[in-house]
Amino acid sequence: MAQGTYVEASFERDTNYIEDRITVAGDGEHEWPVEAGRYRLVVARACPWANRAIIVRRLLGLEDVLSMGICGPTHDSDSWTFDLDPGGVDPVLGIPRIKDAYEKRFPGYPRGITVPCVVDVPTGEVVTNGFAQLTLDLSTQWREHHRDGAPDLYPEALREEMDELMRFVYTEVNNGVYRCGFAGTQEAYDAAYERLWVALDRLEERLADRRYLMGESITEADVRLFTTLARFDAVYHGHFKCNRQKLTEMPVLWAYARDLFQTPGFGDTTDFVHVKSHYYEVHRDINPTGVVPAGPDLSGWAEPHGREDLGGRPFGDGTPPGPPPEGERVPTAHNPHVGPDGLVRV
Known part of the structure; x- marks a missing residue:
């Protein structure tokens, strides 16, 4: 399997x-109509950007109207592949590589083959x-197909502040860990490291007296921060050298x-085995041996958090989603807190 290269002088x-x-x-010209059953969301559980889409789709209850194909945790320099499916072929799209869908529309597609995609x-x-x-479009454009009790993840009254906060989370944290991990010079790494920890300290302060980033209920901003935090100790702390704490x-x-993590839709979509396999096996210019570490200890994710003392209602006026569809459940062997019903056990 030919791997790509990721380290740059300054990522x-x-x-x-x-x-x-x-x-x-x-x-x-660049808009497609919302239509139940027409589209397939393609993801990889390893990928933090794709994990966002998995969480939002689940919270909104779109499983029956937007099917989901799941790629394996590793890929080569060419494409993510459907190696988890029988015969290595997606059962709906009938293709072995998501690159085939890119090439079908854009022959010779010159950019990276990424997930999530639709x-x-x-x-x-x-x-x-x-x-x-x-x-965001799953929240705003697919409302007709949301489950009863779906939360409002992008409240109109909060959007201006949310958009600014989400830009901060993306540039400083979601992308900040990559700036550290892919830095090819000491100078670039030092600058990226300092920038990341300034941001994390700022978020630590923001969340000290509010349960969620925007206040009393979960929004998309929380989804975007969670997928980085869920991977932090498993890969970013060591593999990406984000190791102040x-x-x-x-x-x-x-x-x-x-x-x-203990809220339906978050921990039950987190696959720690796929996460570690992806980062440690794919980024061979950072980890040449491809050896995947055994740790860290994951037992702490189920410990009481005490955040309910801050008040708030996780789903606002809505309700939690039910168990994930059987074919989409994270195996217990990949996340010890996931029970046979696909939900996190606390």
């Missing part, structure tokens, strides 16, 4: 994505891989992360 993420959207109107099932063509807008040594963020 800059390629942010040129396919920015098409699936909308209620669906009548623009594929138009009738044509087999990729629609979008613009992960930031994708989840472990998450477990930051009292507020650790309690906040446990609170979310």
Whole structure:
């Protein structure tokens, strides 16, 4: 398996994505109509950007209207692959590599083959891989198909503040760990390290007196921060050298992360085996041996967090989602806190 290279003198993420959207109107040159059963969300549980989409889809109850294909945790320099499926072929799209859907629409597609992405099932063509807008559209454009009791993850009254906060979380934390991990010079690493910890300290302070980032209920901002925190001790602390402290040594963020982990939709979509396999096996220019570490100890994720003392209602006026579909459940062997019903046991 030919692996790509990731280390750069100073890491800059390629942010040129396919920015098409699936909308209620669906009548623009780059807009597609919302339609139950037409599209397939393609993800990898290892990927933090894809994990966002998995969580949002589950919280909103879109499983029956937007199917999901799951790639394996590792990929080569060419594409993510459906090696978890029988015969290594996605059962709905009928392809072994998600690159095939990109090439179907854009022959010779020159950019990275990324997840999450959405594929138009009738044509087999990729629609979008613009992960930031994708989840917001699931909240705002797919409302007709939300489950009863679905939370409002992008409240209109909070959007201006949320958008600013989510930009901060993305640039300083979600992407900040990558700036550390892929830094190719000491100078670039030192700058990235300092920038990351300034941001984490700021979030530790923000969450000291509020249960969630925007106040009393979970929003998309929490989803975006959680996927980085869930991977922090498992990969970012060691593999990406983000090692001033472990998450477990930051009292507020650790309690906040446990609170979310124990909330349906978060911990039950977290696959620690896939996470570690991806980072340690794929990034061979950082970890040449491909050896995956046995730790860390995951038992702490189920410990009481005490965040309920801050009040709030996780789902606002809504309700928790039910168990995930059987075919989408994280194996207990990959997350010891997931029970046979697919929910986190506390």
